[in-house]
Amino acid sequence: xxxxxxxxxxxxxxxxxxxxxxxxxxxxxxxxxxxxxxxxxxxxxxxxxxxxxxxxxxxxxxxxxxxxxxxxxxxxxxxxxxxxxxxxxxxxxxxxxxxxxxxxxxxxxxxxxxxxxxxxxxxxxxxxxxxxxxxxxxxxxxxxxxxxxxxxxxxxxxxxxxxxxxxxxxxxxxxxxxxxxxxxxxxxxxxxxxxxxxxxxxxxxxxxxxxxxxxxxxxxxxxxxxxxxxxxxxxxxxxxxxxxxxxxxxxxxxxxxxxxxxxxxxxxxxxxxxxxxxxxxxxxxxxxxxxxxxxxx
Amino acid sequence: xxxxxxxxxxxxxxxxxxxxxxxxxxxxxxxxxxxxxxxxxxxxxxxxxxxxxxxxxxxxxxxxxxxxxxxxxxxxxxxxxxxxxxxxxxxxxxxxxxxxxxxxxxxxxxxxxxxxxxxxxxxxxxxxxxxxxxxxxxxxxxxxxxxxxxxxxxxxxxxxxxxxxxxxxxxxxxxxxxxxxxxxxxxxxxxxxxxxxxxxxxxxxxxxxxxxxxxxxxxxxxxxxxxxxxxxxxxxxxxxxxxxxxxxxxxxxxxxxxxxxxxxxxxxxxxxxxxxxxxxxxxxxxxxxxxxxxxxxxxxxxxxxxxxxxxxxxxxxxxxxxxxxxxxxxxxxxxxxxxxxxxxxxxxxxxxxxxxxxxxxxxxxxxxxxxxxxxxxxxxxxxxxxxxxxxxxxxxxxxxxxxxxxxxxxxxxxxxxxxxxxxxxxxxxxxxxxxxxxxxxxxxxxxxxxxxxxxxxxxxxxxxxxxxxxxxxxxxxxxxxxxxxxxxxxxxxxxxxxxxxxxxxxxxxxxxxxxxxxxxxxxxxxxxxxxxxxxxxxxxxxxxxxxxxxxxxxxxxxxxxxxxxxxxxxxxxxxxxxxxxxxxxxxxxxxxxxxxxxxxxxxxxxxxxxxxxxxxxxxxxxxxxxxxxxxxxxxxxxxxxxxx
Numbered sequence: 001x002x003x004x005x006x007x008x009x010x011x012x013x014x015x016x017x018x019x020x021x022x023x024x025x026x027x028x029x030x031x032x033x034x035x036x037x038x039x040x041x042x043x044x045x046x047x048x049x050x051x052x053x054x055x056x057x058x059x060x061x062x063x064x065x066x067x068x069x070x071x072x073x074x075x076x077x078x079x080x081x082x083x084x085x086x087x088x089x090x091x092x093x094x095x096x097x098x099x100x101x102x103x104x105x106x107x108x109x110x111x112x113x114x115x116x117x118x119x120x121x122x123x124x125x126x127x128x129x130x131x132x133x134x135x136x137x138x139x140x141x142x143x144x145x146x147x148x149x150x151x152x153x154x155x156x157x158x159x160x161x162x163x164x165x166x167x168x169x170x171x172x173x174x175x176x177x178x179x180x181x182x183x184x185x186x187x188x189x190x191x192x193x194x195x196x197x198x199x200x201x202x203x204x205x206x207x208x209x210x211x212x213x214x215x216x217x218x219x220x221x222x223x224x225x226x227x228x229x230x231x232x233x234x235x236x237x238x239x240x241x242x243x244x245x246x247x248x249x250x251x252x253x254x255x256x257x258x259x260x261x262x263x264x265x266x267x268x269x270x271x272x273x274x275x276x277x278x279x280x281x282x283x284x285x286x287x288x289x290x291x292x293x294x295x296x297x
Numbered sequence: 298x299x300x301x302x303x304x305x306x307x308x309x310x311x312x313x314x315x316x317x318x319x320x321x322x323x324x325x326x327x328x329x330x331x332x333x334x335x336x337x338x339x340x341x342x343x344x345x346x347x348x349x350x351x352x353x354x355x356x357x358x359x360x361x362x363x364x365x366x367x368x369x370x371x372x373x374x375x376x377x378x379x380x381x382x383x384x385x386x387x388x389x390x391x392x393x394x395x396x397x398x399x400x401x402x403x404x405x406x407x408x409x410x411x412x413x414x415x416x417x418x419x420x421x422x423x424x425x426x427x428x429x430x431x432x433x434x435x436x437x438x439x440x441x442x443x444x445x446x447x448x449x450x451x452x453x454x455x456x457x458x459x460x461x462x463x464x465x466x467x468x469x470x471x472x473x474x475x476x477x478x479x480x481x482x483x484x485x486x487x488x489x490x491x492x493x494x495x496x497x498x499x500x501x502x503x504x505x506x507x508x509x510x511x512x513x514x515x516x517x518x519x520x521x522x523x524x525x526x527x528x529x530x531x532x533x534x535x536x537x538x539x540x541x542x543x544x545x546x547x548x549x550x551x552x553x554x555x556x557x558x559x560x561x562x563x564x565x566x567x568x569x570x571x572x573x574x575x576x577x578x579x580x581x582x583x584x585x586x587x588x589x590x591x592x593x594x595x596x597x598x599x600x601x602x603x604x605x606x607x608x609x610x611x612x613x614x615x616x617x618x619x620x621x622x623x624x625x626x627x628x629x630x631x632x633x634x635x636x637x638x639x640x641x642x643x644x645x646x647x648x649x650x651x652x653x654x655x656x657x658x659x660x661x662x663x664x665x666x667x668x669x670x671x672x673x674x675x676x677x678x679x680x681x682x683x684x685x686x687x688x689x690x691x692x693x694x695x696x697x698x699x700x701x702x703x704x705x706x707x708x709x710x711x712x713x714x715x716x717x718x719x720x721x722x723x724x725x726x727x728x729x730x731x732x733x734x735x736x737x738x739x740x741x742x743x744x745x746x747x748x749x750x751x752x753x754x755x756x757x758x759x760x761x762x763x764x765x766x767x768x769x770x771x772x773x774x775x776x777x778x779x780x781x782x783x784x785x786x787x788x789x790x791x792x793x794x795x796x797x798x799x800x801x802x803x804x805x806x807x808x809x810x811x812x813x814x815x816x817x818x819x820x821x822x823x824x825x826x827x828x829x830x831x832x833x834x835x836x837x838x839x840x841x842x843x844x845x846x847x848x849x850x851x852x853x854x855x856x857x858x859x860x861x862x863x864x865x866x867x868x869x870x871x872x873x874x875x876x877x878x879x880x881x882x883x884x885x886x887x888x889x890x891x892x893x894x895x896x897x898x899x900x901x902x903x904x905x906x907x908x909x910x911x912x913x914x915x916x917x918x919x920x921x922x923x924x925x926x927x928x929x930x931x932x933x934x935x936x937x938x939x940x941x
Contacts, residue, residue: 067371067397071425071464081827082909086472115471115818115909116674146675149813150514182815184512212483256469256476296473 085112086296090208091249093292095126095265103127103135108295111144120144120154125161134163140176151181158194160235169235172196186210200230200237216253220263222246231272236280238272251294259294320411322352322362326372326399326421326431333458333529333536340430341368341421348454348534348558349419349433356414356440362407366399368426373398374407375422375857376435377596378580378875381409383895386857388422391898391914398422414439415580416554416598418454424560424904428463432456432558437580444793445576445585447552447602451543455566455593455615455624456558457528463560467905470522470817477524480621480645481516482507509650515814515849517648522817522850522905523561525621530562532615532626537639540626547608551628552576553601557593560904563851564593564615564624565643565776571611573601575785579874584791591785592618592774594853594878596902599785603628610634618851620645643777648849652769652881672823675813771883772865787872788865795869796862798890802841805886806832810846810854810879810901810911817909819848819901825910832899833916834891842887846879852906853878854887856915857897862888876902891917 089108096102105126111118125137142156155177162171178192187207194202208222226243236242249263268285269277277284324343331340331347343349354360366372373395375387383391385407389398399405414437421431434452459466469476487507494500510517535541545551553573557564567590574585577600585602593599593615605611608630615624620642627634772787812819821829834840842861846852853876854861860873864886877887900912 067400068369069397070370070372070421070423071462081825082467082471084468084471115813115816146816149675150815182514184514185508186511186514212481214483214485215479215481256473 081114083112083114086110089295091124091247091290091292092295093261093263093290095288095290097286097288100129101132103129105290113144116146118144118152120152120156128168131164131167134161136169137161137163142176142178144180147179147181150183151179154178154180154192172232172235174202183207196232198232200228200232202229202237203227218251218253218259220247220249220251220261222249233276236269236273236276238276240271242270242273244268244270247290249290257295257297259296261290261292261294263290264288265290320354320358320360322360323365324349324362324374325365325367326374326426327367328369331430331458334460336460338460341372341426342430343433346433347430348456349431351434351436351452352419354411354435354437356411356437359408359410363404364399364407365404366401369401371398371400372426372431373422374419374431376407376409376417376419377855378415378417378598379409379435380412380858380860380893383858383893383897385409386897388857388898391857391896393895411437413437413580415577415582416452416556416600417580418556418558418596418598420558422898424467424908425463427904428459428466428560430458434554434556436554443576444582445574445602446550448549449545450552450554451628452533452554452556453543453613453615453626454533454556454558455562455564456531456534457560457562457624458531459523459527459529461527463904466523466527467908470905471909474522474814474817475516475519477522477526478516478518479524479526480518480619482510482518482647506650518645519648519814519849520646521561521563521617521619521621522903524619525617528562528617528622530559530564530615530617530622530624532613532624535626537623537625538636540636542627542629542632542634543613544632545605545628545630547606547630549605551603551605553603553613555591555593555599555601557595557597559595561595563595563618565618565774566591566593566613566615567776567778568603568611568613568628569640570607571603571605573603575599575601575789578790578872579876581873582793583872584793584870586785586789587783588785588789589782590776590778592776594851594876594902596853596855596876597874597878610637612637612639614640616643618646646775646777648881652849672811673820673825673828675816675818676811676820676823769880769883771880771885772863774880787863787878788867790865790872790874791867791870792872796871796873798839798892799862799869799871800839802888803838805841805843806834807843807845808832808854810844810848810852812848812850812906812911814849817905819906819909819911821911821913826900826912827910829913831896831914831916833918834889836891836894836917836919838891840889840891842889844877844879844885844887846881846883849881850903850906851878851880852911853902854900855902856889856899858893858895859897859917860890862890864888893917894919 087110091107094102107124109122111120120142122140126135128135138160140158142154144152144154147153158174158176160172174194174196176194180190183189187209190206192204204226206224211219224245227241228237245267247265249261251259251261253259266287274284328339329342330337340347373387373389384393386392417435421427490503533541572587574587576585611628613626623639778784809822811823855876862871863877894917897915899915900907
């Protein structure tokens, strides 16, 4: 809990992780230079370390050439900890409400980094029922840091893309921060706040639970609430809880990596936002049957 | 059996108990293809063999072993359990002159006097190469005759193989610690359990148990991190479907040298139809003890003698602790004996709330170490929110009543600053710590380090078998053996003669075994290897390491270069070991005979734990000598006998 690392260092590490990821990846195991000093309690200088890793010294190169380390070497104090990543597309599915053409929707995240510091990307979006192109798409790029046993604290930016210049919601960029982790009872929880340019504050709370029917058949209920402090009519945002989403998905884990699923999803614009939707001639709520493949690698 | 031709050499390795050469050995490390599951995978071989060739040495002579690395990366060979100079230990990053290991194309000559005898093994000191096959037995013949008689001997080397790259396995565990666990408790299990429950009370208990585990955010089925989902378990390189054959003649006394060379797997070993007489543990002769079964922790060795009298086949069964596969070989009177079917698996163990009645050991002031390290974020055991009060059937009063604690211990505890520790917050308040294996600290505090303390593990003896919600005994294993069967425990290990080095310890260092199950981070005292201080000991002292396992996994702790003496209540007969298993949520005191100068590796021998940080530099310096370290730990200047 008490990890006295200056914020600048943390930010620098993020940058360094980005800039040096190529160097890590090069050396097969995903970590490179011998020369990179590991951050120590006495000398917490990961910026310097990662910087050195991006441009290894001549001596480091030489050592590297003569002694390429094994793929794994927790045995060597001079090496930085393991860098690794993962990608999870929890929702990667086709949705149909029984009328019109089905749409494709996704929600996923990925990260790269160490146990403590990660570059984190969240993305979600769906295609349009009428036009076939993308209806909305959102990407978050966050720095994620291990806060406690089960929780990561995250900060970064969120961008909502405007896909069609004449239709749909406008592009928006927010500053994003959040908390993500595992709550008692084994609930995956994500709490996020977004600060927009015009002073509107948005919040999102999402939770899901994996109910193991058997070891491969998993029922996953999931719920999400979106909250706003003000109006952003173009973006279909109204004060209060303006959008809710609940879903129930039943997946079969053929492997951890691929799990086809079927399920049900209910989305609804609430309060003022339902009016905004009606004005556009859209139904404020709809329930859909979904089918897709969960991907984890 | 689908071994590639070159790998069939393993057969030769199995039977080549007769040594190649006496003391000069040449080893070549090479990558070769092995085919265990139908696909060719790159294995690391020694002299073209998988696993490597047995090395036979003789006590009192000098070993000269030249290792040539024909791999494309640095490698190393560590002589597991051998007492030798630090420079010859073969641990890259620790051993002087061996910082980068053996580079590709290079040859390193190991040269050391052989000062011991018994069964040992050698392996690469990195996860990638060891998991992929760089391990093999070492047998050292005693100068005099052994104190026991046998007619024939065989090596039984247990290990495992995965088709995945070890780095990939580690990344899988980092991404999802339950990646290889396909035996979680499910809704189907719950319904079945509820149906079987005799009454409403039992049903409520089942539900409460589920809720408790959920609230703890822990998985009671997490017995092994890496399971049969990816591992094939091997004996001498052979899969259980096509086991090797160890020959015997009826009536012979056969010495089996059991070596657990697995990276992650604890094996429960039994030979249906035969009793085993354990005569040696970790290379040291012990007073013979007859058992039906034993659990071999990772990297331990045991020598057992069996006397098969019938002209038939005896299966040597080694069942992984999590029951997700088999390793086996067989004793037979002829090579072409038909392969017998494997028995059904024993029930899979599930951690219980009793196992989790986590005793975090003394925290706060009573750490043993003068400079308590601070936990890194994410390493704090998630026990804070655990409500012990809600646990069914837990009778604190009864536990206290059964505690055979010397009078005055409770007071000692208070005097030692236990009162302020967070046991109270954890609902431990009314528990008697003595009954929890805490006897030693109190006594040490009361009488000073000069008095031999009652042992933690020894003190537990009185409480073994009071069942139910009793604290987990730190050295007794439940292998699922049938009633009446005798299972080896550390407490059965007694040296033949009193240890000449036996004396009271000089000071205590507390080593908490910590980690984060959700992120697959492993550490000691809350710090992974790369951010931790070395543990500094002074040459000549007897250092007590107080292991406190705050995790729910077993950890086989291994110290290079010196013997560890677990305090098991056997006094001067406590055994010398190179690996001491620390069971989940238990405390065990282990004395180190600090008699070898230099930097030594000290780590958990579960290779994926070691690789993710559960390792330390164990630095032995002469008294008064400067400790050559940028991060000079303060215990180096503490007076002897200081144990706070």
